[in-house]
Amino acid sequence: MLQLLRSVPRALGSAVAGLRAAAPSQPLRQLLQPAFRPCARPFGLLSVRTGSVQLPGLLQPRGPCACGCGCGRLHTEGDKAFVDFLSDEIKEEKKIQKYKSLPKMSGGWDLEVNGTEAKLVRKIAGEKITVTFNINNSIPPPYDGEEEPSQGQKVEEQEPELTSTPNFVVEVIKDGSKKALVLDCHYPEDEVGQEEEDQSDIFSIKEVSFQPTEESDWKDTNYTLNTDSLDWALYDHLMDFLADRGVDNTFADELVELSTALEHREYITFLEDLKGFVKSQ
Amino acid sequence: MSLVLRDLQRAVPLRRAPLRGRLQALRSVLGVRRFDLGVVCVDNERMRRVNRLYRRKDVPTDVLAFPFHENLKAGEIPQPEFPDDYNLGDIFLGVEYIFQQCKEDEDYYDILTVTATHGLCHLLGFTHSTEAEWQKMYQKEKQVLEELSRRTGTRLQPLSRGHF
Numbered sequence: 001m002l003q004l005l006r007s008v009p010r011a012l013g014s015a016v017a018g019l020r021a022a023a024p025s026q027p028l029r030q031l032l033q034p035a036f037r038p039c040a041r042p043f044g045l046l047s048v049r050t051g052s053v054q055l056p057g058l059l060q061p062r063g064p065c066a067c068g069c070g071c072g073r074l075h076t077e078g079d080k081a082f083v084d085f086l087s088d089e090i091k092e093e094k095k096i097q098k099y100k101s102l103p104k105m106s107g108g109w110d111l112e113v114n115g116t117e118a119k120l121v122r123k124i125a126g127e128k129i130t131v132t133f134n135i136n137n138s139i140p141p142p143y144d145g146e147e148e149p150s151q152g153q154k155v156e157e158q159e160p161e162l163t164s165t166p167n168f169v170v171e172v173i174k175d176g177s178k179k180a181l182v183l184d185c186h187y188p189e190d191e192v193g194q195e196e197e198d199q200s201d202i203f204s205i206k207e208v209s210f211q212p213t214e215e216s217d218w219k220d221t222n223y224t225l226n227t228d229s230l231d232w233a234l235y236d237h238l239m240d241f242l243a244d245r246g247v248d249n250t251f252a253d254e255l256v257e258l259s260t261a262l263e264h265r266e267y268i269t270f271l272e273d274l275k276g277f278v279k280s281q
Numbered sequence: 282m283s284l285v286l287r288d289l290q291r292a293v294p295l296r297r298a299p300l301r302g303r304l305q306a307l308r309s310v311l312g313v314r315r316f317d318l319g320v321v322c323v324d325n326e327r328m329r330r331v332n333r334l335y336r337r338k339d340v341p342t343d344v345l346a347f348p349f350h351e352n353l354k355a356g357e358i359p360q361p362e363f364p365d366d367y368n369l370g371d372i373f374l375g376v377e378y379i380f381q382q383c384k385e386d387e388d389y390y391d392i393l394t395v396t397a398t399h400g401l402c403h404l405l406g407f408t409h410s411t412e413a414e415w416q417k418m419y420q421k422e423k424q425v426l427e428e429l430s431r432r433t434g435t436r437l438q439p440l441s442r443g444h445f
Contacts, residue, residue, distance in 0.1 A: 236297035
């Protein structure tokens with residue numbers, strides 16, 4: 001998808017150059033940074049669609065509403081191609097969507113979703129445990145191995161499944177307490193698709209801090225323990241502490257499934273919004 | 282030097298702190314605390330993959346040892362020239378396999394300790410390809426576990442018992 005979106009600016013760029021000539025006061029929109037997604041259509045197809053024979057037409061849109069709908073908004077040939085492409089892409093993404101509804105976490109966690117941020121909450125024996133994560137920028141880049149694909153193997157088949165591995169923050173609040181123990185947890189930074197036997201923990205604790213429960217802002221003046229040079233025995237006790245509260249390797253694996261499903265859902269919604277915005281009728 | 286413990290599996294709810302405590306005690310008894318040691322806890326699927334890759338055996342097992350210093354004489358403590366060589370190597374503990382083999386009246390962490398002892402002995406050059414080698418390894422494990430029992434109050438039997 002990244003390759004394809006990289007190609008889109010060329011088509012749009014040509015159209016925009018023409019628009020600049022027509023309406024120089026119109027500012028250029030900054031291109032969005034896309035999430036990595038396998039291409040539903042090969043990179044070359046878009047170039048074929050906006051081939052050199054038709055290029056003059058793209059460069060010279062016939063006016064703000066080239067499609068003739070009369071709405072007065074900008075509808076270039078490039079926009080039409082973009083909308084058509086997005087329609088196909090949305091169809092393909094829905095086809096490969098693994099979960100139509102978000103997968104459930106085991107262990108009795110309640111899920112709250114607010115846009116790209118998700119909160120898992122659990123109450124147990126006088127404690128409230130909250131796990132918060134954001135699916136933005138949560139997909140690591142695919143592993144770019146040095147080996148060439150084996151003979152006969154298509155490039156698409158080699159692309160690893162994209163998974164979302166967000167950092168997540170665990171807050172533990174004991175009933176009646178004014179402070180929360182906050183643990184910032186990460187998944188290993190190994191790139192997805194690596195063949196070599198990975199020996200990292202499924203997740204790790206990076207930072208630990210106490211934060212006041214009554215304030216929403218993070219207090220920088222509270223001591224933050226960094227685990228990079230932490231005594232291993234203390235680290236293991238912290239991991240066991242989390243495991244006793246349901247944040248263990250099973251939880252971490254399930255959270256990846258949940259985050260991946262949420263990220264994919266948000267991505268499809270974004271594509272639909274983008275299609276509607278570009279179409280704008 | 283460091284004992285690096287990794288838990289790569291979700292098949293068994295492992296408690297890291299008690300396992301680390303036992304492994305540290307073992308290192309003390311063996312006199313190898315100044316050496317780095319890696320202990321990786323894996324499930325059957327990963328253990329089977331590793332066993333297939335390195336021993337061409339497509340089955341899970343309880344422990345695999347990957348010594349840093351090869352060709353040690355049985356029980357020889359390495360005498361490295363360089364600080365980076367103060368490393369014994371890695372042990373893969375098949376925690377799921379061990380859990381499945383564990384009898385009802387056996388303590389799971391005791392069995393993990395005994396299995397880790399076996400793995401550590403392999404890192405120190407012990408093998409059990411012949412009966413003579415097996416006897417030597419068994420005696421070493423027995424000695425280590427007896428000392429450990431004295432220090433911790435446990436009663437542990439070597440893994441090599443009945444293995445040859």
